Amino acid sequence: MVRTRFAPSPTGYMHIGNLRTALYEFLIAKHNDGKFILRIEDTDKGRYVEGSVDVIYNTLRIAGLNHDEGPDIGGNYGPYIQSERKSNYMEYAKQLINQKKAYYCFCTKERLESLSKNISDEEVVTYDRHCLNLSAEEIENNLKNNVPFIIRQFIPEGETTFNDLVFGEITVNNSELDDQVLIKSDGLPTYNFANVVDDHLMEISHVIRGSEYLSSTPKYNLLYGAFGWDVPIYMHLPLLLNENGHKLSKRLGDASFEDLLSEGFLPDAIINYIALLGWSPSDNREFFTLDELIAAFDGGGISKSPSIFDKQKLVWMNGEYIKKLSPEKFYEMALPYLKVIKDEGISLKKLSEMVKTRVNFVKEIPDLISFINTLPEYQTDLYIHKKMKTTPENSLASLRALLGLIKNIDGFSEENLHAQISALISEMGVKNAIVLWPLRTALSGQPTSPCGGIELLSLLGKEESIKRLEKGIQLLEI
RNA sequence: GGCCCGUUGGUCAAACGGUUAAGACACGGCCCUUUCACGGCUGAGAUGGGAGUUCGAUUCUCCCACGGGUCACCA
Numbered sequence: 001m002v003r004t005r006f007a008p009s010p011t012g013y014m015h016i017g018n019l020r021t022a023l024y025e026f027l028i029a030k031h032n033d034g035k036f037i038l039r040i041e042d043t044d045k046g047r048y049v050e051g052s053v054d055v056i057y058n059t060l061r062i063a064g065l066n067h068d069e070g071p072d073i074g075g076n077y078g079p080y081i082q083s084e085r086k087s088n089y090m091e092y093a094k095q096l097i098n099q100k101k102a103y104y105c106f107c108t109k110e111r112l113e114s115l116s117k118n119i120s121d122e123e124v125v126t127y128d129r130h131c132l133n134l135s136a137e138e139i140e141n142n143l144k145n146n147v148p149f150i151i152r153q154f155i156p157e158g159e160t161t162f163n164d165l166v167f168g169e170i171t172v173n174n175s176e177l178d179d180q181v182l183i184k185s186d187g188l189p190t191y192n193f194a195n196v197v198d199d200h201l202m203e204i205s206h207v208i209r210g211s212e213y214l215s216s217t218p219k220y221n222l223l224y225g226a227f228g229w230d231v232p233i234y235m236h237l238p239l240l241l242n243e244n245g246h247k248l249s250k251r252l253g254d255a256s257f258e259d260l261l262s263e264g265f266l267p268d269a270i271i272n273y274i275a276l277l278g279w280s281p282s283d284n285r286e287f288f289t290l291d292e293l294i295a296a297f298d299g300g301g302i303s304k305s306p307s308i309f310d311k312q313k314l315v316w317m318n319g320e321y322i323k324k325l326s327p328e329k330f331y332e333m334a335l336p337y338l339k340v341i342k343d344e345g346i347s348l349k350k351l352s353e354m355v356k357t358r359v360n361f362v363k364e365i366p367d368l369i370s371f372i373n374t375l376p377e378y379q380t381d382l383y384i385h386k387k388m389k390t391t392p393e394n395s396l397a398s399l400r401a402l403l404g405l406i407k408n409i410d411g412f413s414e415e416n417l418h419a420q421i422s423a424l425i426s427e428m429g430v431k432n433a434i435v436l437w438p439l440r441t442a443l444s445g446q447p448t449s450p451c452g453g454i455e456l457l458s459l460l461g462k463e464e465s466i467k468r469l470e471k472g473i474q475l476l477e478i
Numbered sequence: 479g480g481c482c483c484g485u486u487g488g489u490c491a492a493a494c495g496g497u498u499a500a501g502a503c504a505c506g507g508c509c510c511u512u513u514c515a516c517g518g519c520u521g522a523g524a525u526g527g528g529a530g531u532u533c534g535a536u537u538c539u540c541c542c543a544c545g546g547g548u549c550a551c552c553a
Binding site: 007008009011041043044046047105109112125126150167170172173176177178180181183184185186188190191192195210211212213214215216218236238239241243245246247273276277278280284286303304305306307308309310312313314315316317323355356357358359368385388432433435436437439440441444446447448449450451452453454455 | 547552
């Protein structure tokens with residue numbers, strides 16, 4: 001049974017790197033018909049941020065990464081919040097002490113600091129094992145007198161080798177490893193210890209996490225070995241970097257999932273995009289629904305080198321997702337923005353269709369259509385278009401002819417307008433653009449618009465169209 | 479600094495000893511189009527450097543350079 005877990009700390013912020021880790025954990029579980037577990041790692045009381053567990057729930061829900069077990073929905077391996085499992089860890093730590101795989105340490109903070117003081121910056125500071133050989137009496141005495149203590153892992157001599165699904169076999173000399181703290185003086189376990197104990201107890205089969213944990217993995221292995229437990233399958237993921245090549249972080253102002261959502265990115269687009277950061281499917285496809293990802297994600301094709309999070313490409317992908325939306329769904333999302341239009345005679349449905357291929361975000365809509373409310377101030381050089389071969393002079397002539405025609409048209413349907421204007425154009429003996437570009441310009445007052453001149457006529461109606469044409473003529477006559 | 483990991487165009491990346499070194503984003507051009515956009519076509523742009531191994535290296539080995547990670551009673 002494949003069981004993976006997402007184990008965030010409730011620090012109030014879920015950046016894209018965390019999300020991608022959760023995604024891959026979810027995908028590996030689901031690809032293998034396994035379980036995806038959520039566990040909250042709140043052993044650092046100092047960093048706890050109120051409400052951040054809800055951020056985690058919301059993120060997973062919105063992203064569609066539904067967990068099978070967790071604090072909110074329970075499961076057979078609970079509790080799923082580490083602070084609620086406190087007694088477990090001490091018990092296991094004492095077990096290691098009995099086996100001489102761990103030991104009490106009564107060193108004060110001051111002594112530990114003095115340790116690093118005598119050493120130059122070039123060297124590694126490791127614990128000097130001052131407390132390793134305390135006599136049984138000393139230990140007992142200290143404990144009896146409530147001297148604050150921590151429990152340290154005893155790292156034996158030798159080498160440690162582990163295998164990683166992404167990075168392959170890695171061997172490290174144990175002399176590089178410190179006698180790390182397992183239980184802190186507040187009685188809570190460190191992340192490293194809690195992780196090993198919980199992953200074992202929760203029968204996690206695949207430990208999937210960022211590659212920043214690669215160098216502490218040997219210590220995990222030693223712990224598994226000390227307990228006599230099977231080592232899980234490791235899968236370390238390449239880091240996600242910002243455009244400056246640094247690890248994504250809140251401090252550097254990198255966007256969180258929530259930030260991206262409020263910027264208007266679609267959850268599916270974000271998921272699709274980050275799935276491709278550090279992973280490449282065998283067929284090089286680039287559009288995936290979550291279900292398609294589950295089918296395709298078999299653990300292969302994961303890169304070892306870090307990737308830079310490129311927002312520009314996400315913007316593009318968001319636009320693609322918007323184009324894929326059904327007209328109904330797009331209309332629903334666009335509606336709040338379409339409502340900037342004051343004229344109730346205008347079909348928002350129709351506007352919605354026009355605007356759909358022109359935006360990467362629905363929030364861009366008002367900028368595209370607000371000219372409909374009021375004609376913007378514009379300069380007559382808008383009428384000069386090299387490719388259309390328009391000049392202020394021929395534009396003026398066209399607008400005059402159009403004004404004359406339109407005043408006498410009653411049916412303002414597109415078909416009718418189209419027919420009449422075509423007739424006018426052939427009568428004038430000019431190119432389409434000579435008439436249509438000035439029309440579009442006079443009606444929109446902008447270099448671009450979501451549709452052409454004839455549609456604009458129909459959209460604005462006779463009265464408003466005449467006003468705008470007259471305004472154009474007036475400008476050109478000066 | 480020690481240790482670990484990495485290095486294909488600006489970015490994401492494919493090619494797992496033999497290819498004219500894919501594709502995508504961004505950028506340029508052309509076409510389509512009554513503007514813009516969409517769409518289509520197209521252009522420019524890369525194997526960090528040096529030794530080996532091999533008939534042949536992006537691919538294997540070593541050295542160097544560069545980048546990242548880690549070295550907490552943080553996770």
